[in-house]
Structures are given as C-alpha cells and as structure tokens.
Amino acid sequence: MKIMLSCRDLVHQADALLDGELSSWKKLQVRLHLSMCSGCSAFMDQMRTTRRLVKAEAQVSASDDAKIDDILSAFHTKK
Amino acid sequence: LSKQKDDDELAVQGLISGERPAFEAVYRRHNGSMVRVASAILHNCASAEEIAQETWMSVMRNIGGFEGRSSLAGWIFTILTNKAKTRAKRDGRSVSLDTSANDDSIDDAFDGRGRWKDMPELWDEITPDRVVNGRQILSQVSEAIEQLPPAQRAVLILRGQQELDAAEVCDILGLTEGNVRVLLHRARFSLRQTLDRIERRKNKSEETL
Numbered sequence: 001m002k003i004m005l006s007c008r009d010l011v012h013q014a015d016a017l018l019d020g021e022l023s024s025w026k027k028l029q030v031r032l033h034l035s036m037c038s039g040c041s042a043f044m045d046q047m048r049t050t051r052r053l054v055k056a057e058a059q060v061s062a063s064d065d066a067k068i069d070d071i072l073s074a075f076h077t078k079k
Numbered sequence: 080l081s082k083q084k085d086d087d088e089l090a091v092q093g094l095i096s097g098e099r100p101a102f103e104a105v106y107r108r109h110n111g112s113m114v115r116v117a118s119a120i121l122h123n124c125a126s127a128e129e130i131a132q133e134t135w136m137s138v139m140r141n142i143g144g145f146e147g148r149s150s151l152a153g154w155i156f157t158i159l160t161n162k163a164k165t166r167a168k169r170d171g172r173s174v175s176l177d178t179s180a181n182d183d184s185i186d187d188a189f190d191g192r193g194r195w196k197d198m199p200e201l202w203d204e205i206t207p208d209r210v211v212n213g214r215q216i217l218s219q220v221s222e223a224i225e226q227l228p229p230a231q232r233a234v235l236i237l238r239g240q241q242e243l244d245a246a247e248v249c250d251i252l253g254l255t256e257g258n259v260r261v262l263l264h265r266a267r268f269s270l271r272q273t274l275d276r277i278e279r280r281k282n283k284s285e286e287t288l
Binding site: 006008009011014015016038039040042045046047049051052053054055056057058064067068070071074076 | 097099102103106110111132135136140186188189194200202206216217220224235239240241260263264268270271274275
C-alpha cells in the first residue's frame, strides 16, 4: 500500500475529507500530504470557499404571491 | 439530525394548518431549487415551473400522510421528480439523467505524475459579497451552476444547497451512491475551476494597472 498520495489522488479525496467520510488510514495519508504541499492546502481552502458560495447561492425564490394564493386556495376549498 | 427532525415537525404542522406565513416559509426555502431540479430533468424552464406548482398542490393535499420516514425536503423532492419524470415520458423524452463522465476536467489539471499543472494559490478576492471585475461573485456562481451538465446540477442543488443526505438523493434521482458521489465531486471541482479563473484574472488585471 502506498503511503504518499499524489496531488491528483488528494483532489479525489477532497470531498470525502470535508464530509468526514474518510477511514482513519486515508485521513492520515491526506493529512500527511497536506502538511507538505502548500498547493493542495490552498486547494482545500478553495474547496471550502466553493462549498460556502454554493450554499449562499441557493435561490430563495422571491415569494410569488399569485402562485402561493393558488396553492392555498386549492387547499382550503378542498377542506 | 434531530434538530432537522424538529424543524421538519414544525414545518409540517405549519403546512397542515394551511396558514400563509407557515406555508410561505417552506415555499421560499424549496421552490427555487425545485424549479431548477425539475428543469435539469425536463430541459425546459416553463414546464419546470408548472411541475413545481403541481408538486406544491400535491404536497398540500397529502401532507397529512407525511410520516417522517424521510426528511420533509426529501419527501417534497420525491414528489417533484416523480412528476417531472412522468411529464418527460409524456413528452417523449428520456427520463434518466445522463451520468456519463464525458469530461476529464479533473485529470486535465494534473501532469502525468499526478502533480498540479497550475499550483493552487490561496484566493483573496473570492468571498460571497465581493465584486470582482464588475460582477458579484454570487451571480458568477449562478451562471457556472447553470452551465453544469444537468445531472451534476441536480446533485449539487440537492446535496450542496438543500442538504439532503446521499441516500435520499440516490432515491430521488434514481442514481447509485457512487454516481452521486462522483457527480457532486465533478460539480464542485468545476465550480472551483471557474472561481480560480476569476481570481487569476483579477490578479492579472491588478498587475497591469
């Protein structure tokens, strides 16, 4: 079993690391690589930012009054 | 997770009451993502809006029977994708999301030995409220999300925005767990690439000033 991950290997583990889904052996390999590779450390930081931005982008739909009225009036007439 | 259960319970009670503020809160949280997921399946924004509307009607008709076996969002999105698939079938379209890996954008970023071609450097321009090159970062994120292949887009919205768990997303989209993991990873990597280009362009334009 190889100990050193390449940068490409690390990138493929990035999501699993951030989601806390890595086995302890994998986590160790990833940590070891990150401790020696400033590029991949920067990459992990960028992935965290990317996730935050994706979440922030979630489109809270402008309340569409007409549509909401339709849904609720159908609901209340049925009752 | 139990906090999510509590939140769901409150939301469900609100829906059952049929009171407007309670309904509106749930609607605002999900409707935008519902339209996007439906349009990933239907490739048509107008039909996607209709499907979302029909889904809400159905949610309100059936909310009394919601038993909390999945999350409320998971339940709503299951209704949505079932309706979208029925519509796609009626329109004679394929109902399965294309999960083929037709881009090698991840491996393209590395040389033969697995080293970065372009070593990543910390970003300092990219934050949600920042304007870079005259545009809000978030609007550039939106555009990048719209350009993702439909399957990646649907997974990113359900996992990265609606925060459904992987098993729910598999059921909702009819994909395997492996598919979902790979699609999500590709989607995030490709957004990272877009943001990195924005950052590097910004730095270059500062150097020339």
